[in-house]
Amino acid sequence: MLVRFYSTLREKKGKSVEINTEYINIKSLIDLLGISNYILDNNNLLAGTMILVNGKNISHLNGLDTIVQNSDSIDFFPPAAGG
Amino acid sequence: MSFFDRQIPVLGDICQEKLKNSRVFVGGAGGLGCIVCELLVRSGVGKLYIADFDVISESNIHRQLLYTTQDIGKQKNLTAKEKLDSIGFNCQVEIFGKIDEDFLLPDVDVIVDCFDNKDSKNLLSRLAFKNNIYFVHAGVSGYFGQISTLKDKKLEDVFSFGDQENYILPYTVGVVGSIQAMEVVKIICSLKPNLLDKILCIDLLNYSFDTIILN
Numbered sequence: 033m034l035v036r037f038y039s040t041l042r043e044k045k046g047k048s049v050e051i052n053t054e055y056i057n058i059k060s061l062i063d064l065l066g067i068s069n070y071i072l073d074n075n076n077l078l079a080g081t082m083i084l085v086n087g088k089n090i091s092h093l094n095g096l097d098t099i100v101q102n103s104d105s106i107d108f109f110p111p112a113a114g115g
Numbered sequence: 116m117s118f119f120d121r122q123i124p125v126l127g128d129i130c131q132e133k134l135k136n137s138r139v140f141v142g143g144a145g146g147l148g149c150i151v152c153e154l155l156v157r158s159g160v161g162k163l164y165i166a167d168f169d170v171i172s173e174s175n176i177h178r179q180l181l182y183t184t185q186d187i188g189k190q191k192n193l194t195a196k197e198k199l200d201s202i203g204f205n206c207q208v209e210i211f212g213k214i215d216e217d218f219l220l221p222d223v224d225v226i227v228d229c230f231d232n233k234d235s236k237n238l239l240s241r242l243a244f245k246n247n248i249y250f251v252h253a254g255v256s257g258y259f260g261q262i263s264t265l266k267d268k269k270l271e272d273v274f275s276f277g278d279q280e281n282y283i284l285p286y287t288v289g290v291v292g293s294i295q296a297m298e299v300v301k302i303i304c305s306l307k308p309n310l311l312d313k314i315l316c317i318d319l320l321n322y323s324f325d326t327i328i329l330n
Contacts, residue, residue, distance in 0.1 A: 038316045038325065039259040047323075080277020087330035089273055107327050109316070112256030113276040114283050115147040115231035 035065065035106045044070060045108075052102065058083060059096040061106070071108065081110050118204060119159055130304035131159055135205075137303045138162040138223040142214070142239040144191040145169070146178040146283060147253055148229035150292025151299070153181060156199050156206045158300055163199070163206055164221055167191045168213040178285035214238065220246055225299050228252040229292070233276035240270035249302050251310075253295045257282045258320035260291035263329075264298060264310045273314075273329060287319055 036048040062068050071081045083090045084107040090098045123131050137160050141148055144167035171186045181198040192210035199208050226243040230236045243250035252270055253262045301309045314327040
C-alpha cells in the first residue's frame with residue numbers, strides 16, 4: 033500500500049513509503065511506520081491529525097480499527113487551521 | 116481601455132461578465148481574507164460580503180496586507196471595506212460582524228473560508244452545505260497550507276482540525292490566498308480543473324504541491 037505524509041509529518045518521515053502487508057488496522061500501521069509518538073496520545077489520535085483511506089477520513093470509517101490492505105492509499109495529514 | 120485589458124485575453128469576455136455579476140461571501144478578513152478580498156475586487160467581482168468581528172492588532176500587520184500600523188485598534192471589517200472601496204472598481208462591499216448558526220446568508224455564488232479557527236470554519240461550512248453553495252476552504256500553518264472545494268460535503272466530514280494556529284508566515288498566506296482566489300474565479304467561470312473534492316497540499320519549505328482526491 034502507498035502511504036503518503038504531508039506537512040510536518042513529511043519532515044519526519046519523508047514524502048511517501050510503500051508498505052507490503054496483508055490486512056492490517058490503522059493502529060498497527062501507525063506502529064509499523066513508527067509515527068505513534070507524533071500522532072497518538074494514549075492510543076487516541078491527536079487533535080489536528082487526520083488519516084484518509086482512499087480519500088475518506090477514518091473518523092467516518094472505523095477510526096483506528098479501520099482495516100487496510102495492499103491496494104489502499106493512505107494519507108497522513110495534519111490540516112492547517114490558520115488564516 | 117478597461118481595468119481588465121490584461122486579463123480578458125486570458126479569461127475571456129464571458130468570464131469577465133460572469134465575474135461582474137457574481138456575489139462572493141468571505142468569512143474572515145485576516146491574512147487569507149485580505150489577499151482573497153483584494154484579488155477578487157481587482158478581478159472584477161461584482162459583490163463581496165465580508166464577515167469579521169475582530170480588531171487589527173500589531174501581530175496582524177506582517178501578513179494582513181489591507182492594513183497598516185495606522186490601522187491598529189480599528190475594526191477589520193470596516194477597514195477592509197475602506198481599503199477595498201478605495202481601489203475604485205465597481206465592487207459593492209458589504210460587511211458583517213460575528214456570524215452564528217442562525218445567520219441569514221445572503222444569496223451568493225461562492226463562500227470562501229478564510230477564518231483562522233476550526234469552530235468558525237465548521238460553522239461557515241455548515242451554512243454553505245445547508246444552502247448548497249460552493250465552499251472554498253483554506254488553512255495555513257508555518258510553511259504549509261491546504262485548499263479544498265466542497266459542495267456536497269461539510270468540512271467536518273473531511274477535515275479534523277487542531278487548535279487555533281499561531282505559526283503563520285506571510286509567504287504561505289500569499290500563495291494559499293492567491294490560489295484560493297483563483298479557485299473562486301474558476302468556479303464562477305466554470306473553468307476546469309478545479310479543486311472540487313480534492314485537497315491541494317502546499318509545502319513551501321520543500322516547494323511541493325500535492326493533490327489528494329477525496330472520496
